[in-house]
Amino acid sequence: MIRDALRFVLISSLLLLIFTITVSANNNKGGFSLSGEAGLYSSFPSTGHNDTLPVRSHITAGLNVSSIIGITKDIEVDLGISSYYTTYSFLYDLTRWRPFILVGPTAEFTYHINNLFALSFNSSLMLQIYTQTLELIAFPRVALKGSFKFSKYFALIVPIAVDIREEYLSLATTIGIKWRVGKYHE
Amino acid sequence: MSKKNTLLIILGIFLIVVLTSCELLMKKPAKPNVKVLLVALDYRHNSEIVLNGTIRDAKEFKQALAELNPNIPDSSFVEMYQEGPSPDTSSSTYPTVNNVLTEIDKQLNDLEENDLFIFYYAGHGVDYVGDLALAVPGGGGLYHPLSAKVLLEKFSNIEKGHAVLILDSCYSGQYVPSYDFLDEYYNPNLLVIAASSPDKKSYEGNFPVDGELSHRHGFFTYYLLESLGWDHDGGNLEKSSLGIITQVRGELKTSPVMHNGTITFSSIFRYIRKHNKAKRPFIVRGPIDKVLYSEKW
Numbered sequence: 300m301i302r303d304a305l306r307f308v309l310i311s312s313l314l315l316l317i318f319t320i321t322v323s324a325n326n327n328k329g330g331f332s333l334s335g336e337a338g339l340y341s342s343f344p345s346t347g348h349n350d351t352l353p354v355r356s357h358i359t360a361g362l363n364v365s366s367i368i369g370i371t372k373d374i375e376v377d378l379g380i381s382s383y384y385t386t387y388s389f390l391y392d393l394t395r396w397r398p399f400i401l402v403g404p405t406a407e408f409t410y411h412i413n414n415l416f417a418l419s420f421n422s423s424l425m426l427q428i429y430t431q432t433l434e435l436i437a438f439p440r441v442a443l444k445g446s447f448k449f450s451k452y453f454a455l456i457v458p459i460a461v462d463i464r465e466e467y468l469s470l471a472t473t474i475g476i477k478w479r480v481g482k483y484h485e
Numbered sequence: 486m487s488k489k490n491t492l493l494i495i496l497g498i499f500l501i502v503v504l505t506s507c508e509l510l511m512k513k514p515a516k517p518n519v520k521v522l523l524v525a526l527d528y529r530h531n532s533e534i535v536l537n538g539t540i541r542d543a544k545e546f547k548q549a550l551a552e553l554n555p556n557i558p559d560s561s562f563v564e565m566y567q568e569g570p571s572p573d574t575s576s577s578t579y580p581t582v583n584n585v586l587t588e589i590d591k592q593l594n595d596l597e598e599n600d601l602f603i604f605y606y607a608g609h610g611v612d613y614v615g616d617l618a619l620a621v622p623g624g625g626g627l628y629h630p631l632s633a634k635v636l637l638e639k640f641s642n643i644e645k646g647h648a649v650l651i652l653d654s655c656y657s658g659q660y661v662p663s664y665d666f667l668d669e670y671y672n673p674n675l676l677v678i679a680a681s682s683p684d685k686k687s688y689e690g691n692f693p694v695d696g697e698l699s700h701r702h703g704f705f706t707y708y709l710l711e712s713l714g715w716d717h718d719g720g721n722l723e724k725s726s727l728g729i730i731t732q733v734r735g736e737l738k739t740s741p742v743m744h745n746g747t748i749t750f751s752s753i754f755r756y757i758r759k760h761n762k763a764k765r766p767f768i769v770r771g772p773i774d775k776v777l778y779s780e781k782w
Binding site: 339341342345347348349350351352353354355356387388389390391392393394395396397429430431432433434445447455457466467474 | 495496506507508509511514517598599601647666672673674745747749751752754755758768770771772773774775776779781
């Protein structure tokens with residue numbers, strides 16, 4: 300599982316890097332950002348799943364690359380791609396929820412509260428592949444992301460994302476680092 | 486507020502969220518009892534439909550499970566075989582439709598909350614509909630069909646415990662319910678793994694043992710055994726008497742699909758799918774998987 304996850308992260312990184320370079324080449328006014336995050340993924344079973352637990356917990360980790368396409372004094376708009384790997388749910392009884400990969404385009408609107416803090420609303424269309432069964436589904440993800448700039452280029456980010464699947468909801472609570480290259484509005 | 490304090494608060498919130506995950510807080514569930522019903526037929530009574538790998542499939546699978554999980558008592562394995570040229574057709578373990586359904590009822594009624602019941606079948610699947618081709622009472626005839634509908638009605642009603650159907654037969658994908666709460670046969674406590682899609686056959690083949698292609702198995706079960714770590718070249722030699730296998734060849738080694746001491750059925754499915762590319766296995770879709778074995782139980 301770890302080997303699969305590493306392979307996924309490497310391939311994703313490469314794709315994201317290519318994307319970043321391509322977009323940024325035509326975008327000398329904005330810049331780009333690359334962020335990595337990891338944390339807990341909570342699946343909330345519906346009654347149809349007849350689960351003994353109210354929540355199934357997984358570990359999740361992912362990467363996001365975005366190109367900054369617009370900046371005003373307080374607002375920033377980014378477009379990019381996100382990818383995540385989510386592990387099997389923790390072992391509890393005889394049921395485990397399957398691991399999966401998520402990949403999808405992302406749009407992010409950021410409000411800069413001040414020089415240090417920012418709040419973002421993030422919306423994605425995620426394609427999900429269960430790694431064990433190769434089943435493919437698509438669903439929207441929305442996220443709120445707090446960020447705390449602790450150096451010129453780096454910020455600590457705390458995203459809380461909700462995956463809206465047809466049968467159940469999931470919550471991803473992660474923490475990560477964002478590397479941002481580009482100007483701020485002056 | 487300083488940068489350092491802000492960082493500490495954020496990290497603290499994150500740690501609280503992680504540590505409050507349900508699995509870490511809930512009382513550890515009871516160690517599961519595993520029960521296994523193995524049904525296999527070689528159809529030796531009719532030369533036109535003989536299968537030479539099915540009994541070996543079932544017996545090696547039983548041995549692999551017993552070696553994998555020594556906590557399964559021998560009494561938890563029920564074997565129902567039509568084996569050899571003159572099986573005891575009056576036995577309650579002769580795999581007729583009635584005997585098999587009676588045993589399934591008994592096993593399902595005995596299931597407790599965290600128990601696992603594995604139903605394994607190796608034999609013919611009736612053309613295009615996938616009915617299990619079970620023995621005719623009293624011997625003779627070709628087979629008696631057990632339909633997907635009847636079998637799934639039994640299993641889809643389970644409320645306590647977990648059941649896994651492993652079917653190595655043609656068209657067995659017919660037995661895989663849709664991941665749809667409106668599907669009358671979908672039950673999250675039931676997982677079905679089938680050797681073929683609903684419209685495809687599955688096959689037997691000869692596999693190498695001691696450098697010779699002489700070891701007959703269903704393709705699906707061969708890779709199922711491999712996924713558990715079964716080494717066909719190891720262990721004792723296979724012995725048989727009067728057409729009945731009395732000792733299987735092979736021994737259990739390290740499972741390639743065991744991660745952190747745990748084997749899940751989807752990991753097994755993934756292994757079979759990867760190695761048995763020409764014959765596509767089927768499994769219930771959706772997020773829910775079942776655990777076959779864990780060292781942490």
